[in-house]
Amino acid sequence: MLPLKNLLRRKARSLFAVLQIAVAIAAFVSIYGVTQGLRAQFYRIGQVFAYDLIVMRRGAPSPIFSTISPEQLEAVRAVEGVRAASALGIQFLAHPARPQPVGFVALEPGSELMSRYRIVRGRPLSPDDRDAVVVGRLMAEQLGVDLSALAPDGLRGDPPRLELVGWTCRVVGIFESPLEEVPFLSGMGIMPLKTYRETFGRPVNLVAAHLAPGRRALRIADVQEGLRLGRALAPRIDAAVPGLKANTIEDFLDGFKQVAIVDGFALAISLLAALVSVIGVTNTMLMSVFDRTKEIGLLRAVGWSRWRILRVIEAEGAILSLAGGALGIPIGLGLIRASSLVLEGGWLEVRLDLRIYAAAVGVAVFIGLLGSFYPAARAAALQPTEALRYE
Amino acid sequence: MNGTERAPAGELAVRAEDVVKHYDGGLVQALRGVHFSVHRGEMVAITGPSGSGKTTLLHLIGALDRPTSGRLEVLGRDLAHVRDLDALRGRELGFVFQLHYLIPNLTLRENVLLPTVPLRLPRTERRRKAAELLERVGLGHRVDFLPVKCSGGERQRAAVARALVNDPELLLADEPTGSVDSETGARILDLFSSLRDERGTTVIVITHNPEVAARCDRSLRIVDGRLLRPEGGEASE
Numbered sequence A: 001m002l003p004l005k006n007l008l009r010r011k012a013r014s015l016f017a018v019l020q021i022a023v024a025i026a027a028f029v030s031i032y033g034v035t036q037g038l039r040a041q042f043y044r045i046g047q048v049f050a051y052d053l054i055v056m057r058r059g060a061p062s063p064i065f066s067t068i069s070p071e072q073l074e075a076v077r078a079v080e081g082v083r084a085a086s087a088l089g090i091q092f093l094a095h096p097a098r099p100q101p102v103g104f105v106a107l108e109p110g111s112e113l114m115s116r117y118r119i120v121r122g123r124p125l126s127p128d129d130r131d132a133v134v135v136g137r138l139m140a141e142q143l144g145v146d147l148s149a150l151a152p153d154g155l156r157g158d159p160p161r162l163e164l165v166g167w168t169c170r171v172v173g174i175f176e177s178p179l180e181e182v183p184f185l186s187g188m189g190i191m192p193l194k195t196y197r198e199t200f201g202r203p204v205n206l207v208a209a210h211l212a213p214g215r216r217a218l219r220i221a222d223v224q225e226g227l228r229l230g231r232a233l234a235p236r237i238d239a240a241v242p243g244l245k246a247n248t249i250e251d252f253l254d255g256f257k258q259v260a261i262v263d264g265f266a267l268a269i270s271l272l273a274a275l276v277s278v279i280g281v282t283n284t285m286l287m288s289v290f291d292r293t294k295e296i297g298l299l300r301a302v303g304w305s306r307w308r309i310l311r312v313i314e315a316e317g318a319i320l321s322l323a324g325g326a327l328g329i330p331i332g333l334g335l336i337r338a339s340s341l342v343l344e345g346g347w348l349e350v351r352l353d354l355r356i357y358a359a360a361v362g363v364a365v366f367i368g369l370l371g372s373f374y375p376a377a378r379a380a381a382l383q384p385t386e387a388l389r390y391e
Numbered sequence B: 001m002n003g004t005e006r007a008p009a010g011e012l013a014v015r016a017e018d019v020v021k022h023y024d025g026g027l028v029q030a031l032r033g034v035h036f037s038v039h040r041g042e043m044v045a046i047t048g049p050s051g052s053g054k055t056t057l058l059h060l061i062g063a064l065d066r067p068t069s070g071r072l073e074v075l076g077r078d079l080a081h082v083r084d085l086d087a088l089r090g091r092e093l094g095f096v097f098q099l100h101y102l103i104p105n106l107t108l109r110e111n112v113l114l115p116t117v118p119l120r121l122p123r124t125e126r127r128r129k130a131a132e133l134l135e136r137v138g139l140g141h142r143v144d145f146l147p148v149k150c151s152g153g154e155r156q157r158a159a160v161a162r163a164l165v166n167d168p169e170l171l172l173a174d175e176p177t178g179s180v181d182s183e184t185g186a187r188i189l190d191l192f193s194s195l196r197d198e199r200g201t202t203v204i205v206i207t208h209n210p211e212v213a214a215r216c217d218r219s220l221r222i223v224d225g226r227l228l229r230p231e232g233g234e235a236s237e
């Protein structure tokens, strides 16, 4: 009762302290919401690819410029520890009605990589297919593919045609992203590797060397184990097949490193914001303690202990911080919403679980208690006589 | 002291032996060896010029500060050996200062109840006590008012009610009538005398006002940190 009334006595001052905490909490929530989202995405990619090595031409600046010969592909397959290998090509084809080209990967029907794309309508690619593709759900939406012949349990009649510049094919199936939460992986199509090689005359760009075909890393510990096995096997592939370089998914995707950097950055910004608001709370509470010096002297005179005075001031800090947290969390959520609008939907996945809210409240309380600790200690240390004589 | 244990029944409410108080490392000698005693149930005035050490002495008796040297017994206990001075002040002493020190954002009732907060009394009992005391000081109609809505005399009467809420054995008042009109002053003095008569409360009151001093059983006069006329049957310095 008393702490709250004390805060209400100086409404403007208390409000500024609350805002200061709210800004720190908003920063915390939005930064962690975004970085946790990033982390979760890459972790999920890790779940799918932890037991794979991605083999590219040594020195290739990007997968598109990497070429792998059929002999090298066989040599990778022959390395001990490589249980299977999926060859992969990358092809972009122009669409007559769209400004951007349409992206395809080329895979062998029945290969390990192919098997990770779950067909949800129509049928999968078969070894006999030449001018047939399966497309991701997102791509099908974007291109307006007619789904009437593509039933959930197979083809019903003629598969729809897909006209691209220089190539016309049939869409025989729709697949779902292997990572449900990473929808952009279903924003492309898959063509048969044979077509890619023979019709387009293109070379294999990448080989995925599988250490444990069919195995998915379910827990973060599995991801780490897969990455460890991969790191051990990679040098053997490098040695056995000159001119190629094997990478784990972690090395392959810069994103993993970026997540670590972004994490560190998020921590630094949050600490800074928290520090600034601790100083703000200290300042506010110190002014308020000085203002009330005589009252504190009176309270000591009527039997209040130092400890009780300390608790009253700390309680004021806690109330400020809870109010700051209550205000800061929605502001943080608003910031995330605003930035995901600016950054256009899709890639910015926001991850906000209960733990972040709990952490935000924890940070707020920490700020309030730490910020009011020195003022509370000052108040508790006041000599009653001095306080009563204070002018 | 511990718990709700009351002071042991003794004859003396206050016994001061050679009490010295220096400030600023001896630069200010506020009390230069004060020796006196006050019996239980007595009403004693302390008089003396400004700056002579009256407030200092009252604060020492009230365990708000410790003497530089000398011995102080309050309600039968040597203050140097009381572990919980806060509890002693809260349960057995009542203070009235020249300024009311009411907390501006609390009502009169809430202000009066401040000394009861550490005691964990049942809420209904606390409210009843506050209402009763405010009634007694003539503020029955002001219970839920904030101090700003009250006159200076009313605020000081509320401060008196606050001093009495825990039924103190010893009431210490520092110029309680110094900043109020004479009617309020007389009223406060009436209340002190009746408490003394009804409950045997010991009252020590600092005053500049000869009328107030005249209503007390006797006066102690302090000049320049020393008692002028030692009284109470104790040996002088």
Ligand SMILES: Nc1ncnc2c1ncn2[C@@H]1O[C@H](COP(=O)(O)OP(=O)(O)O)[C@@H](O)[C@H]1O
Pocket (backbone or CB within 6 Å): A386, A389, B023, B024, B028, B029, B030, B048, B049, B050, B051, B052, B053, B054, B055, B056, B057
């Ligand atoms: N905290 C303090 N520090 C230094 N000097 C003080 C302090 N408190 C009181 N004094 C000095 O002690 C002397 C006695 O003061 P006080 O007890 O307030 O006198 P009175 O109440 O009789 O007017 C004065 O000279 C005063 O200035």
Ligand SMILES: [Mg+2]
Pocket (backbone or CB within 6 Å): B054, B055, B056
């Ligand atoms: Mg004085």
